[in-house]
Amino acid sequence: MDKILRINMSAPGNPEIKIDSLGDYAGLGGRGLTSAIISKEVPPTCHPLGADNKLVIAPGILSGTAAAMSGRISVGCKSPLTGGIKEANAGGQGAQVLARLGYAAIVLEGKPEKKTLYKIFVNKDGVEITKDDSLKMTGNYDTVDRLKSEFGDKIACISIGQAGEMMLGAATVAFTNMELRPARHAGRGGVGAVMGSKGVKAIVLDDAGMKMRSPKDPEKFKAANKTFVAGLRKHPVTGEGLPAYGTNVLVNVVNEAGGFPTNNFKDGRFDGASKISGEALAEMEKERGANPTHGCHRGCVIRCSGIFHDKQGNYLTKQPEYETVWSHGANCGIDDLDAIAMLDRLDDDYGLDTIEMGAAIGVAMDAGLAAFGDAEAAIDLVKEVGKGTPLGRILGSGAGMTGKVFGVERVPVVKNQAMPAYDPRAVQGMGVTYATSTMGADHTAGYCVTANLLGVGGTVNPLSPKGQIELSRDLQIATAAIDSTGMCLFIAFAILDQEETFNAMVEMINAFTGLSMTAGDVSDLGKKILTMERDFNFQAGFTAKDDRLPDYFLKESLPPHDVTFSVSDADLDTVFNF
């Protein structure tokens, strides 16, 4: 994993392939690498859909190794949604396969002169790029089926659906999972639109003939991995809650806490919560012969993903994640898991961020386009995107755009990116992360739900501003570092609570790379990444004014706790004082 595959889509005639050494980027992976390349090579004020932007796809430092949980991949660019730097992170097989093929990153550069679609095939023998306009406006599921029939079923695919081709702000980059289904997505910030602007429909990876990456110190590595896995299995969240119910285990927790945004962030509790909870979902999956406990990539030991079957017992989609169940469920007043699963399937197929889409539909419902709770109308609205109608393009451009076009004042976005499934008034730590993250409103950037609601890594009162700045700061630093390792962020539950699990992770990195990193070095890496990202955003024109929640979260109190967001602007401005 010591080279970068660069493809210049602007090259006259045909795209130009170049294999670069890592050079200055040596030692970086995942988010650390995507953000370094974007920071160094992309002009911060360029048009996100123009030739100057780049799309960087980078597995983490430990991806492609035997390390458990190392199957995460980062997709970076200047975001068409936020206008700032973006790293969107996905599971699936892409990270492992790309890393084994020896690539630290694929970088798509330039922009083809004519509107043509390309597919890229990478295997042990090299790289092939072919025009293929027959794939135009096909969904991710169809696209992958066609790629399978052309390249066989030992591949991993990276693709965009219709939304990416239309270059919409909510467009994702899809990664196939172990069953070769395009169900894992680098979802946020419109990374799929940037891939679409490059004219690349799909990247097919085949690692046949390539070996697992081998550590500098195999014995030490193996031992550390064993301790690490034991730690994950021991912790109640990673060892019990997530495997049994998936991320959707959170519905009851967050609803009980009064932080489950309902009907476009008007209430913190949803009457229909029990009907869409993780418990209800797992039960339904089991009844229909599907599977609530499933890994999204090789080497996953938490197995929080799952399989969802329709009423007839046929595969419909992956088990919808908590964020999706919330966005298409409570946020739109919908308590029907079959409808939510259908929305998940459509989003995955068109290549749409489920968080952004659920938020956009919530805003559209406030504008009177459909009634809250009308599942059929919500499905029809998402189908508009697939059809490429003007209405579909508005919704697919995200909640912020939908609010602007329909004149809605209450729009839950920061830096124009929709808020996820935790109301910042009832989970104030999340409010700090939403406001200040370099990524726009993003739960994964600093997941304060840990200490705010779950008692993981300490306890901080979710309804009070006290202690939230420090909590968000520490988590944002740790997350930036973890997102560079290729490790799934869910290891955080165990490494926050169990020192030996954290040490085992650092030990694994050291045994693999031959370095001797300390906990302090990990934190320094996180700070370095955040600083780089913030600097890019400042150069792109962001100011402290962009590190704010929409006004109404400070004025409108949220039932049932009747609380407003009360972290002061002055305090928000100290999050990056490290």
Next chain:
Amino acid sequence: MDKILRINMSAPGNPEIKIDSLGDYAGLGGRGLTSAIISKEVPPTCHPLGADNKLVIAPGILSGTAAAMSGRISVGCKSPLTGGIKEANAGGQGAQVLARLGYAAIVLEGKPEKKTLYKIFVNKDGVEITKDDSLKMTGNYDTVDRLKSEFGDKIACISIGQAGEMMLGAATVAFTNMELRPARHAGRGGVGAVMGSKGVKAIVLDDAGMKMRSPKDPEKFKAANKTFVAGLRKHPVTGEGLPAYGTNVLVNVVNEAGGFPTNNFKDGRFDGASKISGEALAEMEKERGANPTHGCHRGCVIRCSGIFHDKQGNYLTKQPEYETVWSHGANCGIDDLDAIAMLDRLDDDYGLDTIEMGAAIGVAMDAGLAAFGDAEAAIDLVKEVGKGTPLGRILGSGAGMTGKVFGVERVPVVKNQAMPAYDPRAVQGMGVTYATSTMGADHTAGYCVTANLLGVGGTVNPLSPKGQIELSRDLQIATAAIDSTGMCLFIAFAILDQEETFNAMVEMINAFTGLSMTAGDVSDLGKKILTMERDFNFQAGFTAKDDRLPDYFLKESLPPHDVTFSVSDADLDTVFNF
């Protein structure tokens, strides 16, 4: 004109009327007053469509007096289009009538809880506010007809069309002209959307029983006015070109200079220019029994407006302005004056900024929604706005939004406001104004066409960056001051070239107010206004990065001169060093 009419639309039950003294705002008028009120009373980071924004409608210092050319009115708010401060300026009868009624400003505050439409009636006896949902989604022409039948034909109307009710970014506030037609618009920045958000459909002004405002020194005032009028009549632009052909006299001039943006800013010359020139338009109007020489308000001596009849000889719309003939003409490849006039009529009726709409349609044509030159398709696209379809809402939200929703990279906006009819590559002084104006891309904010193309107020090579900063700076300062007097900006041609005309204008202000302003004081007023506006924008989150043209103007050269915009960023950052 010593009081402010404030109407609080948030008041429980019914809107609350309050008549305030001018207080700290004494001595201010027009843009000086709107920008002072917005700066002082509106939180810069508030939502433009929320209760915290205010809509301020203010005649100028000399409006309602016998001063020639004093019929301009300013509409200010935080702009839903740019997110910054906004002053949009209009002719028509509103300024004179409101000033004679004694109001320095009407301020609409708050936001009604329920979606209800109100009409406001102001006469010598006071103010009346009535709910009137029967006006919902009526165009400006119908609205005024209904108001006429209710209040008689001695009124002046201020109203919004469907676009304002839908709160679209290109929505205008319409003012009736001398024939009581809603043909003069405060066009830019979505001021109509803010009026829509306040639930106010129309303001009816009746000055029966009110007198012309009288000066402190009537004799001196009369004499100064006489010299001033003589100066305007003497200057070739205000005395000949504008009266004969209207603003559209510019088509041939700007086209010849290679700065007439064609097909969404791809060329600086338009093959069909002669078919849509001011000369052709005036000829057509005369043939059809219409009138190319007409004043938009009482007391106008330039008379650059006009009347346009359709082929059957019936009134269709006012004489389309140069900006409209360009935006709906050359910018969309359309060389048919009848089609352009129809687009003008539709824009006026729906209440849409013709510049923003033409730019949006140009972008839509680049996205493939219609072919350049297809006039029928352009008319259909504007009709979508009237119907309130999703496509109509996208276009009505402006060029920037249209570009985002349709994934178009080449979008001619600054601060999200569309550029007017001078390509900044071939008229580099205008590029400086577009980039740096507090208003977003705005030609009126510092009309460098004067010295760049017309040889008025000096001569500066339009293709070179040299001297443009100073030119734009001086004009932006002068304009901010003129926009406060209620004077039509077209007096600038004469006062730039003829010292005695400038002095007469200052003399008029002094004779009217009893002050003893100098030329330096006029300049100080302009600087004070600009500083206030820039400060608001900074507090709203703007930075120097917002004072830039889109990248492609720096990279793509414009035929026929094959020139790019070459004023440096460092120089742009010095425009406000005064």
